[in-house]
Amino acid sequence: MSLDVDNVAVRFGGVTALQEATLSLSRGEILAVIGPNGSGKSTLFNAITGFVELAEGDVSVDGKSLKGIDAHKRIAGGISRTFQTPRIDPSATVEDATLAGFHPRAVTGVWSALFRPPFMRRSERELRQRCRQLLADLNLSSVAEQALNALPMGLVRMVDIARAMAAEPNFLLLDEPAAGLSRAEQKIFVDQVRRLAQQGVGILLVEHNFRLVKTLADRVVVLDRGKVLLRGTADEVSSRPEFVQAYLGTRAS
C-alpha cells in the first residue's frame, strides 16, 4: 500500500506555495521532508490530508485518488497528522485529549451516546484500555490526569502524537514532532516511530533536526520554495551542494 503525491500544486491568491510536488510513501517506510521555512512542508501536509484544495495534481492511496474526499474522511480512512503548533484545548486532560484521537474507531452515533446500549459501553471500555496502553507506551501515564495547560510543551507535543497514533493510521504525517523535546523524550519518540514503521505504518516526517532525520529516515525529500529540490537517502542528500545552499543560503566552502 502506498500514498502517492503526483505533481501537486497549491496556490493561495497569487502565491504558489507548492508546485510539481511528487513523492511516494510506502507502508512501513519513514520518509523525511526537509527544507527551510516557507518551503511548503506544511502545505504538503495540508494538501495530502485535504485541508487545502489542490490547484493541480492528485493525491492517491493505492492507486485510488483522494480527489473529492473530505478531510475528515481521509483522516478516518487512515491518514493521521499532527500540527506544527499543537492544537489543543488547554483545559482538557491528557487522557481526554488522547481519547479524542480514537474517534474513527469509536461508536459515535448520537443515539448510542444518549442511550448507551451494551455495544457502545463495551466499545468505550475497550477504547479507554487502548488509550491507557498507548499513553503507557509513550511514557505519558504519569500525567494522564493532568490538564494540558499544566504541562511543558514537550509533553504536549507527545500528546499530540499520541492522539494521531490513536486511530491506528496507515500513514502518519508528523509536523516537526521533535521540536522542544528533551533528549530522553526524543529517544522515546524515535523508538515509537521505529516501532510504528515496523508495524507497517508509513511515516512522513517534517523535521528540522537533521541528526534525528539521519537516525530515523529511510529516505529524504528536500523542498525549497515550494519545489522538490533533491531526493535520496539522508547521506546522499546532505553531501549535495544544493542542499547546503538551500539551508545556509551561501556557497559551501
Add this chain to the structure above:
Amino acid sequence: MTLLQRQRPTLLLVTSVLLVTLTIHNRVVWLDTSVVIAIYSLLALSVGISYGYGGILSVAQAAFASIGAYATAIVTVRYGLPSLLGLGLALILPAMVAYPLARLMSRMSPLALAIATLVFGQAVDIGLREGGDFTGGYIGLSGVPPVPFAESPLAFHALSWFAVVVVSVLLCNLTDSGFGRAVSTVRADTFRAVADGVDVARVRSTVLALSASVAGLGGWLYAHHISYIGPDSLGPSVSLSVMLMAVVGGARSVLGPILGAALLTLIFKFVPSQEVQGMFYGGALIAVLVLSPGGMLDLNRTLRANLPRLLSRRNAVAAAPAAECMAERSAL
C-alpha cells in the same frame, strides 16, 4: 466514568425536585410557578446544548419551542387528536427543521450560523402571525386540552419535572461518549476536530437538532399548561430571556441552565409589566456577558480547577512555556 459520577447532576436534580415537591405539594400557586420554571429550564437547556455545549449561538431557540407548542395545539384543538401525538410531533418537527438548517450553514462560521438562526426566528414569527386559520394568526389558538394523565396541578408538576430529569439523564450520558467528545472538540477548535476524523457538519447539525427537540418538549408542556398559544407566547423576547438564563446559570453544565431558569423566573415574578421585560432581560444579559462570561456554575468550576495550579509554584514554572505558547497561538 462510573454511572454515579456521570449522573451526579441528575441525582442532585432529583433530590432537589423531591424536596421542593414535598414543600409545595398542596400549594397551587407554587406548583404553577414550579411548572413555569420546568418549562423555562427545558428552553434554557436547549440554549445550553446548542451554545454552551456545541458552540452554536442560536438566538431563536424559542422559535423551536413555538413549533412544538403549535404542533400539539393544532393537532389537539383542530383535529381532536391525543396529546401524546402532539408530544411526538413536538419532539420531531423542530429537529427536522433544525437539522437541514444547520446542514445548509454547516460550512460557515458560527457567526453566519447565528445570523441564520436570527433570520429563522423572525421567519417563524412572521409565519405564525400570518398563518391564518391554521395557526390562528395574531390571535393564536386557545382551548388546548390538558394532558389526560396529568390533569391536576401536582400531576403536571411531576410530569414537567420528569421531562427535565429525562433530559438531564440523556445529557449526562452524552458527555461521556464518542459523540460527546467530538462535540467538545468541534466547539473548541474545528480544524482539530477535522484532524481527529470528525464530520463537523454532521456533529453541529445533530447538536442543533437535539437542542431543538428539547425546546420542542418545553413548548409542548407550555401549550398544555397555559392551554393557549399565540405568536407572542414564545417569541424573540423569550429567546432572549432563556439565553440569559443559560448564561447566568452557566451554559456549559447540565444544572446551570436549570439553576438560571429558577433564579430568573423567581426574580422576574416581581417585574411590574410585560413591556419593561425587554429592558430587564437585555440589560441583565449584557451585564452578565461583560462581567462574567462563564456564568455562575462555570465560574465556580474554573476557579476550582485552577486553584491548585495557582497555589503550586513548581507547576507554574513548568507551565510557563506551554502556557505562553498557547497564549501566543490564541492571539494570532
Add this chain to the structure above:
Amino acid sequence: MHELLELTMRGVLLGVTYGLLAFPISLLFIATDTVDLAVGGYAVLAGAIAMFGGEAYGPAVGIALGLLAAIAASSIVGCISLALSRRPKNDPLALVLASFGFALFIDSFVLTSFGKDPFIRQPFAEFWTIFGMRISPQAGINVAIGLVLVLLLYILLYRTAWGRDMRASATNEVAAKLAGIPVRRLQFGTFMLAGALAGLAGILVLYTAGMDFASGMHLTLAGFGAAIVFGLNGPLRGLLGGLAIGIVETISAGYASGAIATLVPLAFIFGVLTFSASGRQVATGSRA
C-alpha cells in the same frame, strides 16, 4: 406598468434607508469581525425621539435629539464591545449576543416610553408629478441624502487619514497596532459613526414609511442584507444592496402581501449566506 414604476420608486425610497444602515454594519464587521444587531434599534430610537421630541419642541430639535440619542446608544454598545474585547478568550459571538440583548432593550424602552402604536411624519402634503407618477418630495430628499452620504463616506474611507487607519486596522489589527494606530479608539469611533448613520436612516424611515417599537430587528436585518448582497466592500455596494432589497420588498408588498414583504430581507440574507462569495466572507471572517 404605471403601478410597477410607482412601486419601484417607493422601493428606492425605502432602499436608500436600508443602504444607509448597511454601511455601519459592513464597516463594523470589517473592523471587528462581528455584527452589531442593535443597528436597527438605533434607527428606531432616533425616529421615536425625533417624532415625539418634534411634537414637543419642533421638528428640527426633534431630529437633533434623535440623532444624539442614536449616537449615545451606539456609544454604549461601543463600550460594551471594548469591555468584551479585553477578555483573553475573545469570542465574536459575545458581541452578537450582547447587541441582540441591547436591541431588545431598545425595543422595550421605546414600547414603554412611547406606546405600541406606529408613528410617522408626513409633512409634505403636495406630491410632485413626474412622468405621470405621484412622488413625494420626501423621495427626493431621501435619494439626495443617500447619494451625498455615500460620497462623504467614500471620501472618509479613502481620502482621509482616519479612513486609511481604519482600513489598515481592518486588514491586519496586530500590524496596525505596531504601526501606532489607535485601533481600539478607531473601533469606538466606528460605533459612534454607526449610531449617527443609523439615526439618520431612522429619521428618514420616520418620514417615509413610519415605524413602531418592533421595527428595530426588521431594519437591522434589512441593513445586514443590504450589506452582504453585493459584498462588504464599500458604501456604494451597500447602497445598491439596499435599493435591491427595498425595491423587491415594496413590489411584493404591492402584488403579494405585507407579510411576504417582510420576509424579503430575510430571504436575501439566507440566500447570500448560503450561496454566494460574500456569504463565505462572513463565514471566514472579513476580507480573507
